[in-house]
Amino acid sequence: MQTRVAYGDTGLRLDLPDGATVVTPSPRQAAADPRETLRTALRKPVAGPPLRERVSRGQTVAISACDITRPQPRHLMIPALLEELDGIIDLDDVVVLVATGTHRANTPDELRAMFGDEVVDSVRIVNHDSRAMDTMVWRGTFGRDVPVWLNREWTEADVRITTGFVEPHFFAGFSGGPKLVAPGLAALDTVLVLHDATRIGDPRATWGITHGNPVHDDVRTIAETTGVTFALDVVLNDEQAIVEAFGGDLLPMHEAATAFAKDVAMQPVDGRFDVVVTTGSGYPLDQNLYQSVKGMSAAYQVVRKGGMIVCAAECRDGFPDHGSYRESLTSGASPEQMLAEIAGRDHTIPDQWQIQIQARIQSDSRVVMHTSYLSDADLAAAHLEQTDDIVGTVEKAMREAGSAARLCVLPEGPQTVPYVAGELP
16 A cells, blocks of 8 residues: 655655555645635634724734744745734734744744744744743633743733634644733743643543543633734644634634634544554654654544554754753653652753653653664663564564554644544543
């Protein structure tokens, strides 16, 4: 069975055993005119008045946008916003804040690739830095005792606009919407509490669940309480093209967008599998091991206990080497030890939310990576295996599992989230 799976910029072509269950997003045609689709979302929102009716002359504007680890079409969305604000807002009064959360800052070249030269040359763009407390403002304690510091430029702007894209998220339920406030523009201490072991360990902190999900409940509360003037989200197809756009009041807008995204991305299967081949969804989503855990998590939803997950992720940015993820991930003698340490120290371990999910997957499954930039030794230190022959590894695992072995393939990784029919929380 010939199939192409997402990997870096080019993808991989694999000749996998026949009879595999291939799970892909529901096909959706790209919008014929994406700029008009965005303009319609700004002028005919899901809830509340159009954007132009929410702003006044002389006001300052802060726009929150995803960082480079997300395939948001910023080069289309930000110009659409600026065009809609033309004649009311001076560009000197606009700042675009890259909602990095705890990720690294994006480089000048990356910003030009993300936003386009025209945007970079016409408005100020600032990378949020969750560790720079002098750039934060204390907003209070919200939700389940979350201490909230938010980016000062965001907090002090007269008009606050979130922009993002919506897809299922492995512990926050869905991306986009309120996540562009916190964790996107929050201080490190805020993010650590939002993503602590208790919240991440809750069975409803998973793909496709927002209400009743302790992570998303608090994320939603923070954004709603601190205030968003207008929100704009898009849903993309497997070619990262805009399918639909949603604008308006933050929460009803996000509800509409998540309902659409759930129908596109979440697919039922008829049981669990001995082997699941998954990906990091290609660049930019598979640029490091940290992000590739999402592909593992998607596969984990349908792999049998003790089965194998094979995850293809280019990892051109390594673990990454910045931050504490590599140090924390490689410090434990086993995945089980890492889980025990996280449970004992709760939210005091940086990056513990990603490590907790990864350790849980590795405790129950054999995880084999295929990367281009991490060595076998790098992965072994993180309790992972590496293969340079995906097909051979899969064929061997299927033989060892017996004649009734079942294979599942997720060519787009976490862009499709499979679930066993009847088991979705």
